[in-house]
Amino acid sequence: MPTIFDKSEKGKTGTSFKEESFAEEAPEEELDDKLLRSDDPGLPEVSQSELIRHYTELSKKNYGVDDGLYPLGSCTMKHNPKPMEDLAKDHRFQNHHPLASEDLVQGNLELMYELGEMLKSISGMAGITLQPAAGAHGELTGMLMIRKYHEDNGELDRRREILLPDSSHGTNPASAAVAGFDAVEIESNEEGTVDLEQLRSAVGDATAGIMLTVPNTLGIFETDITEIAEVVHDAGGLCYFDGANLNAFLGRVRPGDIGMDITHFNLHKTFSTPHGGGGPGAGPVGVKQELVPYLPVPTVEKNEDSYEFAYDRSRSIGKVNSFSGPFGIMVRAYSYIKALGDEGLREVSGNAVLNANYLKERLKGAYRVAYEGLCKHEFVLSGSGVGEGVKTVDIAKRLLDYGFHPPTVYFPLIVKEALMVEPTETESKEALDEFAEAMLSIAEEASEDPELLHEAPKTTPVGRLDETKAAREPVLRWRTEDEE
Ligand SMILES: Cc1ncc(COP(=O)(O)O)c(C=O)c1O
Known part of the structure; x- marks a missing residue:
């Protein structure tokens, strides 16, 4: 199929607005020479109908979740309700400048704060960051907090290992490695779950923590999860729960109640944002009380009747994303959780x-x-x-x-x-x-x-x-x- 560039013909244009029609709104301004390029950018020149037909034809060659069943394992390609899309596109959410002062964006801050509270309650965690831009980014954020926790205890030099079942999601070992840990594989048993004996022999002084994908990539919930937590905690390690597969246990199990110290969400799998295509994601991370001091800054906090970005966190791992994180995805998640309610989520x-x-x-x-x-x-x-x-x-x-x-x-x-x-x-x-x-x-x-x-x-x-x-x-x- 020819590209839009192949269809280009010098002088064709998609619009016919007269320059004068903008004159009043947009006064002429001389642009600095260094902002201007002298060469022809080589953009395609086509009429509006050619442009629309070209992209409509392309879209028909594609397949998306709005075309039909999309059973891509590990990706939760479900239908994302359109009202949540509409809300995220509402100009009152969409057009805020990321540097707008806090008093001008109180509504946005309230939404972020409330979303954080709902995610804490869904996961059984004490603190939350909404900044990470993907599940894997949430994992890295969690790993960096584990690192700093061991560093504060003076044990980082020897706690170099993160244990990972062979049924964990592929991003888990990658995140552990990027955070500077050694990934140690634990084999699954015949039932497809973590082999407790193997785990017992793998933990020790070098253990920084374990990363569990639950349900694992075989679709199986770790039946011995509280024992696993006990074994790792007894060895001085922390438990990271990859909660991207929340669709499997939403409203039924809370990682915080079964011995887990950190968990991330994939808002773009569970809570009404499409997953895939390299599009924007959101991977908030929830932590137990002990790890709250390590959360990235800023967090969104509530004062008496106003909300603010709080930076005062002495042990924070720092900032992990620009501005306030993937806000549009938070709007979708907030409205989806509110619309479904506890029973709907179950x-x-x-x-x-x-x-x-x-x-x-x-x-x-x-x-x-x-x-x-x-x-x-x-x-x-x-x-x-x-x-x-x-x-x-x-x-x-x-x-x-x-x-x-x-x-x-x-x-x-x-x-x-x-x-x-x-x-x-x-x-x-x-x-x-x-x-x-x-x-x-x-x-x-x-x-x-x-x-x-x-x-x-x-x-x-x-x-x-x-x-x-x-x-x-x-x-x-x-x-x-x-x-x-
Ligand atoms: C279990 C699990 N963990 C982590 C991830 C990584 O999430 P992301 O693709 O947003 O980085 C995924 C992605 O589908 C996943 O299924």
């Missing part, structure tokens, strides 16, 4: 778990399920053994021909040919059945005509892409012939 997790188990039961005859038994909000299948030479990637590509976004593939790494399915609570039984029918018919095709799967997808704008080349040599912007 229903979210109930239906997320019900939908995942329903789908797992429908698929388990045709595909091997990695771990039997009840799952939480997601489950892992294996694509191996469904047909001669058929791999998980073939199943994923064939799903595109059936009009579905595929599940997460080849993750978690501990399952061979993994297909990780997270249907979410916002899908109806009819939608789940349609997806199940597609998966079952692909399993039949795989045993009868494997070649069909190897050649998939046939109905998409492009077929199989060279993913290695795309990862190794990404071409992320268009260049003029002169630039190439």
Whole structure:
């Protein structure tokens, strides 16, 4: 398909406003020479209709959660209610200057403070920061607090290790490493949970803490979590709970009640902001009382009847984001939590778990399920053994021909040919059945005509892409012939 640059023709324009019509509002101002560029920026010149048609055509080649079921495991690609979008776009929220004085943004500060209080109550934590811009950023913030805590106790020199189950989310070991710790892997047992014996032999003087993804990437809740906390605490370590999978236990379990010291939220998974596409995220972090002094500054505090950014925190790890953090996402989360109420939030997790188990039961005859038994909000299948030479990637590509976004593939790494399915609570039984029918018919095709799967997808704008080349040599912007 031609790019918008290929469609460009010198002199074409999308608007026909006369310069004079702006004259009164925008007095002419001489721009400093250094702000002006002398070369032609080479922007595409097209008419308005060409522009709209170009991008509408492109959007039709895309697939998003508003097109249909998007069962991407670990991503919680659920429907995000449109009223929350509208609120976030309301000019009274959107147009505040990030440097506006506090007395002009009391409403925004109140919203942030109240959101923090609600997140504390949902997680059972004593303090909160709303600054981190993603789940992984929240993890790093938590790791930096663990670091400073051990430093204050004079133990950082020897407490170099963060323990990580092999079923933890991929960002966990990365965050521990970026914070300067050594990641030590703990193997899962036959049930797919942390092996307590292994854990006992791994903890010691070098333990700074543990990072637990709960439910883990197999969709299983750590049944021995309070024992795990005890073992780590007894060794002088802290417990970090990756709460990005909150959709599985919202309103039912609070990390703070089961021995966890720190947790992060992925507001962009659970609370009405779309996840993915590299778009903005928000990863607030909640901590137990002992770690409150280490929270990033500023926090939002309430005085008698006003709100302020508070910087007075002597042991703070400092600032982790610019200005007040991802505010638009906070508006969505605040309004979503308020709209659903306690009962509504409990229903979210109930239906997320019900939908995942329903789908797992429908698929388990045709595909091997990695771990039997009840799952939480997601489950892992294996694509191996469904047909001669058929791999998980073939199943994923064939799903595109059936009009579905595929599940997460080849993750978690501990399952061979993994297909990780997270249907979410916002899908109806009819939608789940349609997806199940597609998966079952692909399993039949795989045993009868494997070649069909190897050649998939046939109905998409492009077929199989060279993913290695795309990862190794990404071409992320268009260049003029002169630039190439
Ligand atoms: C369990 C878990 N932890 C951490 C993350 C990282 O979050 P982010 O992508 O916002 O950095 C994710 C992302 O989906 C996740 O599923």
